[in-house]
Amino acid sequence: xxxxxxxxxxxxxxxxxxxxxxxxxxxxxxxxxxxxxxxxxxxxxxxxxxxxxxxxxxxxxxxxxxxxx
Numbered sequence: 306x307x308x309x310x311x312x313x314x315x316x317x318x319x320x321x322x323x324x325x326x327x328x329x330x331x332x333x334x335x336x337x338x339x340x341x342x343x344x345x346x347x348x349x350x351x352x353x354x355x356x357x358x359x360x361x362x363x364x365x366x367x368x369x370x371x372x373x374x
């Protein structure tokens with residue numbers, strides 16, 4: 306069992322949830338609900354892993370809050 310961290314946003318134009326795994330080329334999807342997005346991301350990642358372990362373009366570190374006056 307492998308775990309990947311996905312970034313999730315909601316598109317203001319379509320209302321869809323959009324998710325991607327940072328630094329994992331092709332690991333992105335969308336869904337009308339968070340559950341649908343999770344299912345879609347899982348399917349995409351499983352498909353990508355059929356070609357072997359991904360070569361990650363960078364190491365995901367996290368998020369940071371930036372305060373601007």
